Each structure stands twice: as C-alpha cells, then as structure tokens.
Amino acid sequence: MKPEPTKPGFSVIKGNDLSFSGRALVELLQAVLQKGMCVRFQAKGFSMSPFIRDKDVVTISPMKSTKPGLGQIIAFSHPETRGLCIHRIVRKRDSMYVTKGDNTSQTEECVPRENILGFVTRVERDGRLVFLGLGPERFLIAFLGWRGFLFPLLFPLWKLVRPFLRRSGR
Numbered sequence: 001m002k003p004e005p006t007k008p009g010f011s012v013i014k015g016n017d018l019s020f021s022g023r024a025l026v027e028l029l030q031a032v033l034q035k036g037m038c039v040r041f042q043a044k045g046f047s048m049s050p051f052i053r054d055k056d057v058v059t060i061s062p063m064k065s066t067k068p069g070l071g072q073i074i075a076f077s078h079p080e081t082r083g084l085c086i087h088r089i090v091r092k093r094d095s096m097y098v099t100k101g102d103n104t105s106q107t108e109e110c111v112p113r114e115n116i117l118g119f120v121t122r123v124e125r126d127g128r129l130v131f132l133g134l135g136p137e138r139f140l141i142a143f144l145g146w147r148g149f150l151f152p153l154l155f156p157l158w159k160l161v162r163p164f165l166r167r168s169g170r
Helices: 022-034 138-147 150-167
Strands: 010-013 017-020 039-042 057-062 073-077 084-093 096-100 109-112 116-125 128-130
Touching: 017 022, 022 039, 022 057, 022 073, 022 084, 022 116, 073 096, 084 109, 084 138, 096 138, 138 150
Parallel strands: none
Antiparallel strands: 010 017, 039 057, 057 116, 073 084, 073 116, 084 096, 096 109, 116 128
C-alpha cells in the first residue's frame, strides 16, 4: 500500500510570500510572539468585518504581562480546531475569555488564556490605517456583540454607507 502524500505545513506563493494555515500558522505565531516581536499578515475571512476585512493586514503584538480585556481583539488558537482565530473579547466567564466575531450571529467561543497568542494592535486596509474598532469604542462594540445587537445594527448601516464609499473610490 502506497502512503498518501502529506500536505506541507506551508508553501511559497506569489514570489516571496509564504502561505501558512492551521496549526503551522499558530506555531509560527507562537514562536515569533514568544520572542517579543510583532507579526504582520494578511487576514482571511469575514467574521470580523467591517472592522477587519478579508485581505486587511493585521499586526499581532505579544501579550507580555498584559491581561486581555473587554473589547480587545485577540488572536488565539481555537480550542477545538487548533487553527488561528481572530475575534473580539465580549466578556469574561470564570477563567475563560468569551469571544465573538463582529460580523457573526454565531454563538460565543470560550477561550482559555493559554490559547491566546496576542493582541491585534494595528489594521491596514489598502495601505491605510484603520482605527475604528481598536480604540475606546471597542467597549461598546463588545457589549453590542455580546448582546447580539451589533450585526443587526451594522447590516442596515453598511447598506446606507456603501454607496458613498463606492463613489469616493474606497
């Protein structure tokens, strides 16, 4: 019986860009963040939209001795899949951090502190910094997300704002 070929943990694409996924990406982030350095990479997915969109460049900073808090966006190893996930802390329950994507009505996920890799400290979209969602407004966003009001509020607002953004070329 011929063994099945294994999938590489990472591959080189588009010249010098590296593409990691799943556990390999989590392990790379852990190694770099444990050295006290930040990591920048292109986000994939829509669960944090509109604050973090697909293909935005996010910077993850190490936690050091800082405790995660309400409204902060964290990168963590998903407790079940062990893959990378980026969501907002909406509350704390016992020793677990309860997280949720800003653009999802799905249930919350409980994350132990040891699964948290670092904080999202910077978001870039088309070469420009995105500030909304990382400042003091994060507390309101977390509260609305926890209560299930954020997604119903964002969807109608997005329909109103989107035509203006298209006209301005964004």
